[in-house]
Amino acid sequence: MRRKPPRVSIGLPVYNGENFVEDAIRSILAEYYSNIELIISDNASTDRTEEICRDYAARDGRIRYLRNERNLGAAPNYNRTFHEARGEYFRWAAHDDMTEPEFLARCVEALDSDPSVVLAHTRVRIVDQRGNKVEDYDYRPNTSAPDPCKRFFDLLFVKNNCFEFFGLNRRDVLAQTQLHGTYPVGDRVTLSELAFRGRFFEHPEPLFLSREHPDRSVRRHVSQQERAAWFDASRANAITFPEWRAFWEYCKAIDRSPLSARDKTRCYLYMVKWLRHYRKRMRRDVYVACLDMASRRLGSRIAGPLWDLADRLGLTEEDI
Numbered sequence: 052m053r054r055k056p057p058r059v060s061i062g063l064p065v066y067n068g069e070n071f072v073e074d075a076i077r078s079i080l081a082e083y084y085s086n087i088e089l090i091i092s093d094n095a096s097t098d099r100t101e102e103i104c105r106d107y108a109a110r111d112g113r114i115r116y117l118r119n120e121r122n123l124g125a126a127p128n129y130n131r132t133f134h135e136a137r138g139e140y141f142r143w144a145a146h147d148d149m150t151e152p153e154f155l156a157r158c159v160e161a162l163d164s165d166p167s168v169v170l171a172h173t174r175v176r177i178v179d180q181r182g183n184k185v186e187d188y189d190y191r192p193n194t195s196a197p198d199p200c201k202r203f204f205d206l207l208f209v210k211n212n213c214f215e216f217f218g219l220n221r222r223d224v225l226a227q228t229q230l231h232g233t234y235p236v237g238d239r240v241t242l243s244e245l246a247f248r249g250r251f252f253e254h255p256e257p258l259f260l261s262r263e264h265p266d267r268s269v270r271r272h273v274s275q276q277e278r279a280a281w282f283d284a285s286r287a288n289a290i291t292f293p294e295w296r297a298f299w300e301y302c303k304a305i306d307r308s309p310l311s312a313r314d315k316t317r318c319y320l321y322m323v324k325w326l327r328h329y330r331k332r333m334r335r336d337v338y339v340a341c342l343d344m345a346s347r348r349l350g351s352r353i354a355g356p357l358w359d360l361a362d363r364l365g366l367t368e369e370d371i
Contacts, residue, residue, distance in 0.1 A: 056088075056137035056138060057086050057087050057088040057113070057137065057138050058086040058087070058138055058139055058140060058159070059084065059086060059087045059088075059138045059139070059140045059141070059142070059155060059159065059219070060087070060088050060090060060135075060136030060137060060138035060140070060141045060142075060222070061079055061087055061088070061089045061090065061141075061142055061143075061144050062090050062092070062129065062131075062132025062133055062135070062136060062141065062142070062143050062144065063075060063076070063079070063089060063090065063091045063092070063132065063143075063144045063145075063146060064091075064092045064094065064125065064128040064129045064131070064132055064143070064146070065091060065092070065093055065094065065096065065100055065104070065128075065146040066093070066094035066095070066096055066100070066122060066125070066128070067096045067097060067098045067100060068096070068098075068100050068146035068147065069096075069098040069099040069100050069103060070147075070264075070266070071146055071147040071262060071264075072100055072103055072104065072146040072147075073103050073107075074147075074149055074182065075144060075145070075146050075147065075148060075149060076089070076091075076103075076104070076107050076114075078149035078150050078151075078152075078260075079144060079150070080107075080111060080113070081152050082150065082152055082154065082155045082156070083152050083153060083155070083156045084155035084156040084159055085113075087113055087138070087155070088113050088114075088115065088136070088137065088138060089111075089113055089114045089115070090115050090117065090132045090135045090136060091104045091108070091114065091115070091116045091117065091132075092117045092118075092119065092128050092131045092132045092135075093116065093117065093118040093119065094119050094122045094123060094124075094125070094128045095118065095119050095120065095121050095122045101118060104116045115135070117131065117132075117135065119131075121284075122284050123284055124233065124282050124283040124284035124285065125231075125282050126231045126232060126233040126234075126237055126282045126283060127233065127283070129143060129230070129231040130230045130231055133222075133225070133226075133230055136222060138222060139221070139222060140158075140159065140162060140219050140220065140221060140222060141219070141220050141222040141225060142158075142217060142218060142219045142220060143216065143217055143231075144217060145217065147262045147264065147266075147267065148217065148259070148260060148261050148262055149178075149182070149260040149262070150258060150259055150260065151256075151258040151259075151260070153256075153258055154173060154258040154259060155219065157171070157173060157254045157256075157258065158171035158172065158173070158218065158219035158252075158254070159171075159219065161252040161254065162219060162221060162252075165250075165252065167249055167250050168249060168250050168251065168252045169220065169221050169224045169245050169248055169249030169250065169251070170194075170215060170218045170219065170220050170221075170242075170245050170249075170251045170252070171218055171219045171251070171252040171253075171254070172214065172215050172217070172218025172219070172251065172252070172253055172254070172259065173218075173253065173254040173255075173256060173257065173258040173259050174187065174188070174191075174253060174254065174255060174256060174257040174258070174259070175187070175188040175212075175214045175257055175259045175260075175261055176188070176257035176259070176260050176261070177260075177261050177262075177263050178260045178261070178262050178263070179262070179263060179264070180262065180263075180264045182260070182262070185263060187257050188212065188214065188257075188261070190209065190210045190211045190212070191209070191211065191253065192205030192206050192209040192211055193205045193209075194206065194215065194242075194246055194250065194251035194253075195250050195251055195252060195253065196250070197250070199246060199247050199248075199308075199310060199314060200310075200314050200317045200318055200321075202246035202247075202250070202251070203243055203246055203247065203305075203318055203321065204321050206239065206242055206243050206246055207243075207301075207321060207325055208324075208325075208328070212261075213238050213239055213242065214259060214261060215242055215251060216238040216239075216241065216242055217259065218251070220245065221249075224245065224248050224249065225241075225245065227244070227248065228241050228244035228245060228304075229241060229244065229300075229304070232282075232300055233282050233283035234282055234283065234293060234296045234297070234300065235282060235293045235296075235297065236293075236297045236300075237282060237300070239297075240297070240300045240301055240304050243301065243304050244304045244307075244308065247304070247305075247308035247309065247310055248308070248309060290340050290343050290344060291340070292336045292337070292340055293336060294329060294332045294333050294335070294336045295333060295336055298322065298325065298326065298333075301322055301325070302319065302322055305318045305319060305322070
């Protein structure tokens with residue numbers, strides 16, 4: 052007899068995560084809300100990740116372990132876990148983060164009690180490599196506002212680390228989005244698409260534990276060009292314009308949203324403000340792409356001095 056699908060699906064994408072993936076799995080299995088499935092998608096890891104995950108899958112029937120034949124890039128691996136999900140609710144889990152045992156219960160309660168909420172999450176505690184508290188995170192856009200344009204504006208301009216991305220979603224609403232875009236800030240665009248469709252709920256306790264460590268993707272892949280290749284392995288040698296891609300994807304998200312024509316116009320105007328706000332980064336995109344093309348066409352002997360000049364002018368600095 053076919054088993055009834057679980058209520059909650061959790062997608063855990065991982066690549067060479069032997070240092071922390073066991074902690075992540077343990078914290079998920081320890082959740083008080085137990086009607087779950089855990090879908091682990093291994094992006095062709097070369098360390099002990101496969102051994103660790105297969106061991107847990109053999110011991111707990113709620114775990115499904117999948118392995119890609121090659122590294123697809125982070126975004127396709129994230130999206131594979133969603134496509135395998137069967138639950139009414141879905142969340143992504145990073146291999147180096149953890150949750151307190153009450154996390155899912157509080158998020159499920161919020162989604163069950165209010166149909167206008169499309170994503171439920173909690174406040175965040177930053178922990179170190181050993182899981183010890185560093186600080187409580189306190190940058191929060193107003194994603195619970197009734198006005199979808201206000202929610203979008205705050206996601207664009209209020210400083211935040213995008214932790215809401217690891218909250219619990221209504222799977223049918225998340226399916227209306229692009230899922231995780233194969234480019235830097237793809238997670239932020241996904242959150243914007245969700246915000247166009249409903250409010251977010253934040254539980255006031257810090258039940259999500261984000262681990263700060265030197266091997267985090269944002270530490271290992273500093274430039275937007277490096278991150279573009281990390282998100283999509285097929286773009287590893289491509290000349291990219293990450294900031295311009297972000298602008299275009301935000302605009303496309305507005306276009307396919309269910310907003311009224313008036314509200315879409317408001318959001319497009321926010322994107323004009325976004326262009327002005329990040330104009331130095333947009334310029335940098337063009338400079339770096341031109342230097343990259345020069346390197347490929349002219350060779351390092353000629354292109355090298357151009358890169359040196361760009362460095363002296365600050366044109367290749369990430370914070371431009």
